[in-house]
Amino acid sequence: LKMLLGAKADLVLNGHRHTSNLYTVSSSEKDLFIFNAGTFCCNKTRYRELFTYSIIDIEGSNLSFKVIPVFDPESKHEILREVNYYIPLQIEKKQKPIARFIQMSNSLVSEVNRGYISNFEKTINSINRMNDIDLVVHNGNLTKNSYKEEFKAAKDILEQLKHPYIAVPGFTDSKPLAWEYWRQNFGDFNPLYENEKIYFQGMNSTTLDSKEGFIGRKKLNNFIEKVLSLSHQKLFGVCFFHNLIPTPLSVWRTELIDSGDVLSQFARSQIDLVLNSSPSISFNVKIENTVFS
DSSP, X not given: OHHHHHTTOOEEEEOOSSOOEEEEEEOSSBEEEEEEOOOSSSSSOOTTOTTEEEEEEEETTEEEEEEEETTOGGGOEEEXXXXXXXXXXXXXXXXXXXXXXXXXXXXXXXXXXXXXXXXXXXXXXXXXTOSXXXXXXXXXXXBSSOOHHHHHHHHHHHTTOSSOEEEOOOGGGXXXXXXXXXXXXXXXXXXXXXXXSEEEEEOOOEETTEEEEOOOHHHHHHHHHHHHHXXXXXXEEEEOSSOSSOOTTOOOOOEETTHHHHXXXXXXTTOOEEEOOOSSOOOOEEETTEEEO
């Protein structure tokens, strides 16, 4: 994905198994369209896309994607898009943002940190010297081993913040008994922060003692309903541990098994910001109307 954005590619055509879909991925310079084909067979089909093929017309900066079911021509549909080019925003030194977030993850608090000031604590002290912070978001892996003492130490450090914060569990916070310790120290696994201008929902994507993550339809639908009921009134954000977008140069093998459903719902909704975790490199990209970090 990083290579495609860096090469300023216009169009990527992928195979698929169930149903066709189209995403606009935006860098700071231009749009990239990723089109996933449906299926031209009777296996693994959904949503009336049995035996489909696609026609893609390109005229100047305009693209037309036609999805045509061979045996049900009445169900054909067309998606129209236009390639946009962007001029990077010039931010003035004294310009005040709509909202300001601090994002962090993988603090990995352990017994080894006892007795001296850790880098995590130094970071908290630095954040406390900043002004106009709306919310500090910890994307998981607070502890190294999910020990009871580690959760207590992580809680004590986060409580030093002078700004509001929310935290969600990561893989290293999900060993056996960890969730009981989480409840004792942090309470809700799906914390919510809301003020007059932002609505930020934390979601627990971890499964106990597994690297695989899962959001689930019920949790996702409840959040989307809230977004739709308050759309355009506030800035909407969501955070969870597992990556929704593949991160370049990352060797962290954690997977969100329902990432396709989650991405589809977010792309169709008025969600402004999605914050995930990666231990290797920060990576930001815009898909449809949502910024992923």
